[in-house]
Amino acid sequence: MKNGTSLISKRDRKFFKTFFGVMLAAFLISTLHSQYNPFELLLKSDALWSFLWEDFIPPVVNNPLAVVSAIAVTLSLAVVSTFIAMTLSFFTAVYASTRTAPKPRIAKYVRAIVTVMRNIPALIWAYILFSALGIGTGVALVALIISSFAFLTRAFVEVIDELPESALEPLSACGCTFWQKVFHCVLPNCIPDFLEWLLYCVELNIRSSTIVGMVGGGGIGLVLFTFIKSFNYHAAAGIILIIAFMVIAVEWIMNCIRRKVSASYKIIFSAWGALCVASLFVIDADWGKLLSRIPRIAVSLGRLIIFDFDRFPATLAAFGESVAMTVLATIYSAILGLLFGALMSRLVVRNRLINILIAAAISFVRAVPSVIWVLLVLVCIGFGPATGIVGLGFHSLAFFAKAFAQSFDDIGSGVVEALKATGANRLQIFFTGILPAVLSSVVAWFSLRFEVNFADSTVLGMVGAGGIGFVISANIQNYKYGRAGVAIFLVILFAYGVEMFFSRIKKKYLMNE
Amino acid sequence: MTQEKYVLVVRNLKKTYGNGVQALKDVSFNVKKGEFIAVLGSSGSGKSTLIRTINQLIPVTSGQIFVAGNEIQTLKGRDLRRARRRIGMIFQHYNLVDRLSVMQNVLHGTLGGMSTLYSVLGRYPEERKQAVLELLDDFSLRDYAYKRAGELSGGQKQRVGIARALMQNPEILLCDEPISSLDPITAGAIMDLLSVMAYKNDIACIVNLHQVNFARQYASRIIGIAHGEVVYDGPAGTIGHRDLERIYGKQIPLAGNMLYSTGEAI
Structure with a gap:
């Protein structure tokens, strides 16, 4: 592209320079910082395989009844937390969206608070809450409610923002009140999109509730963590398979609901509400005690805000480690x-068997939460940056493969047919036709996953894999709230910066397509 | 021997799809150098299948297709790709990569002759790029060279599609309903461009059309297809009421109108 006549516009050239320049710089700095060598893993692969074969296989399930009740707890946490968060989010979102907000000034502050909340991962919320509420399923529930509240509010605000002015105008014209507008225009118009996000949130919360369970929230996550800590890997492998099966089953149910969405929303939400009531009994927390301790959350948060810059360099180093892990993973x-997305896509590789085999492997990897993968890699290859990178990367790879395969399939056979007709070969068709066609969705998926990976990398420390998460959990456990506060602030700041960078890139270069 | 006179010879072509649908039942015809042929037929008659078997986007069940002497249905891999280079193709929905510039889309026409590595890196030879710019000049698209294909209008997109096909220096141009997504004025302009380019470069054109008036106006010869069989093959000028009824079925009361509205429609 350097020599002679240019192929692309200046705007596009600037995009490639900015985006790939930043990525390359981040990649090099992270590699130098973490001293990570991807080939190291290949050298160790023998040990890794023998470890897997000898210690994990065959998987066993010792106490099926206990496992079933643990799964019930995990599922209940996800179902109830999403339902409660949904209600809170809806009322917050109508106040926070520029489309509907009765007081735009307040809307701005609401959005800012939600952004801060959103950038704190569920597991960090759990740690903050443990100090206020103690340990147990009730706390896990509150942590999930808070993190999904932040997630859903942002999603709902975006949906409402896209509502055309013309939809609201007639109701304003006939003198409707704010709440009349909300319930007679906003809700009916947005409910299909809301439901889409809600189903996605349930899927996320199944994974999150497993993770939060591991550090003391109960459920299947706690069972798994106990087995891993007691070196009972055969039982751990059994639980991992069950978790994968559970997540795949839930995704399958969600897809069924998506397809039958034209059924009545009333039925879906009433069924969900009924399920929630039943779930409250399964969770079986000491509700009175929990509610009476809620005000203590404010005290905990207050203690975090009184920053303590003692040992700041160590915090900064741990933070750098987390960032490097995220970038490389x-x-x-x-x-x-x-590569795997291409192998999965019928459009790119016309071999049904390969497509299906890869897709099956990928959905298994995707179904097991990334923190569990990190734990597995941890027991296999020990501590070090490689553990975080490989563990995070494993789940992230499955996510990308599925997302990219979907994008490839979505472009349809037209472009492929046209390029085939010019006599181009398969590689040429892929690199000059298919890949450019999906570029903007690739960038969008990349930015989405980068944020997820950063959140995951910050929680790794809490299960013992280094990085900023260790600083946060250790300081909270030792009552050094001020130091934990500084670390959490760094996490929020970086997450916000990343979000700004990607949304600028998208707005500037990838819009109008 | 007879094959040398023709750029394309189709003999006893049959195509049965996996689901048992017989799209083509014994189709044969010859195409001379530079001939402009319109293929007429109602939806589902097998027009699209026919055009796609010629460059083997769809493999045939039986029969022979000779393109410039090569039996294309026997070719595989590199040889097939080399044969396809000589056959340009134009699509109803243009099939451009919307995200790429007009320049890049037109250069896709030269992929067949390029090394994989260089094309993946986007290192097209300078003279090819100049050739594209000249072609875009001819098509009054020069100002749009660095626009993204997705930003263009339908007529402009189809002109980019034609430019891409011409960059292959084809001997045959296959056009699958090139004007079905366009308004009548733009459609006329695209047909003008196609016929001028085909005439200038001595390219044989096979154009699937739904508009009888356009077929009569631009083509020298019409092939009519119904239920996978050739039911008319003759000069465009003398196609009559009866022939159209055979192509489109008896129940078409508009057959007469289709025939006589020639020209005035645009």
Whole structure:
């Protein structure tokens, strides 16, 4: 592209320079910082395989009844937390969206608070809450409610923002009140999109509730963590398979609901509400005690805000470690994700058997939460940056493969047919036709997953894999709230910066397509 | 021997799809150098299948297709790709990569002759790029060279599609309903461009059309297809009421109108 006549516009050239320049710089700095060598893993692969074969296989399930009740707790946590968060989010979102907000000034502050909340991962919320509420399923529930509240509010605000002015105008014209407008225009118009996000949130919360369970929230996550900590890997492998099966089953149910969405929303939401009531009994927390301790959350948060910059350099180093892990895990997994996505896509590789085999493997990897993968890699290859990178990258790879395969399939056979007709070969068709056609969705998926990976990398420390998460959990456990507060602030700041960078890139270069 | 006179010879072509649908039942015809042929037929008659078997986007069940002497249905891999280079193709929905510039889309026409590595890196030879710019000049698209294909209008997109096909220096141009997504004025302009380019470069054109008036106006010869069989093959000028009824079925009361509205429609 350097020599002679240019192929693309200046705007596009600037995009490639900015985006790939930043990525390359981040990649090099992270590699230097973490001293990570991807080939190291290949050298160790013998040990890894023998470990897997000898210690994990065959998987066993010792106490089926206990496992079933643990799964019930995990599912109940996800179902109830999403339902409660949904209600809170809806009322917050109508106040926070510029489309509907009766007081735009307040809307701005609401959005800012939600952004801060959203950038704190569920597991960190759990740690903050443990100090206020103690340990147990009730706390896990509150942590999930808070993190999904932040997630759903942002999603709902975006949906409401896209509502055309013309939809609201007639109701304003006939003198409707704010709440009349909300219930007679906003809700009916947005409910299909809301439901889409809600189903996605349930899927996320199944994974999150497993993770939160691991550090003391109960449910299947706690069972797994106990087995891993007691070196009972055969039983751990059994639980992992069950978790994968559970997540795949839930995704399957969600897809059924999506397809039958034209059924009545009333039925869906009433059924969900009924399920919630039943779930409250399964969760079986001491509700009175929990509610009476809620005000203590404010005290805990207050203690975090009184920053304590003692040992700041160590915090900063741990933070750098988390960032480097995120960058490398995301970049490596995105590149491999392109390869596996291509193998999964019928449009790229016309071999049904390969498509299906890869897709099956990928959905298994995706179904097991990334923190569990990190734990597995941890017991296999021990501590070090490689553990975080490989563990995070594993789940992230499966995510990218599925997302990219979907994008490839979505472009349809037209472009492929046209390029085939010019006499281009398969590689040429892929690189000059298919890949450019999906570029903007690749960038969008990449930015989405980068944020997820950063959140995951910050929680790794809490299960013992280094990084900023260790600083946060250790300081909270030792009552050094001020130091934990500084670390959490760094996490929020970076997450916000990343979000700004990607949304600028998208707005500037990838819009109008 | 007879094959040398023709750029394309189709003999006893049959195509049965996996679901048992017989799209083509014994189709044969020859195409001379530079001939402009319109293929007429109602939806589902097998027009699209026919055009896609010629460059083997769809493999045939039986029969022979000779393109410039090569039996294309026997070719595989590199040889097939080399044969396809000589056959340009134009699509109803243009099939451009919307995200790429007009320049890049037109250069896709030269992929067949390029090394994989260089094309993946986007290192097209300078003279090819100049050739594209000249072609875009001819098509009054020069100002749009660096626009993204997705930003263009339908007529402009189809002109990019034609430019891409012409960059292959084809001997045959296959056009699958090139004007079905366009308004009548733009459609006329695209047909003008197609016929001028085909005439200038001595390219044989096979154009699937739904508009009888356009077929009569631009083509020198019409092939009519119904239920996978050739039911008319003759000069465009003398196609009559009866022939159209055979192509489109008896129940078409508009057959007469289709025939006589020639020209005035645009």
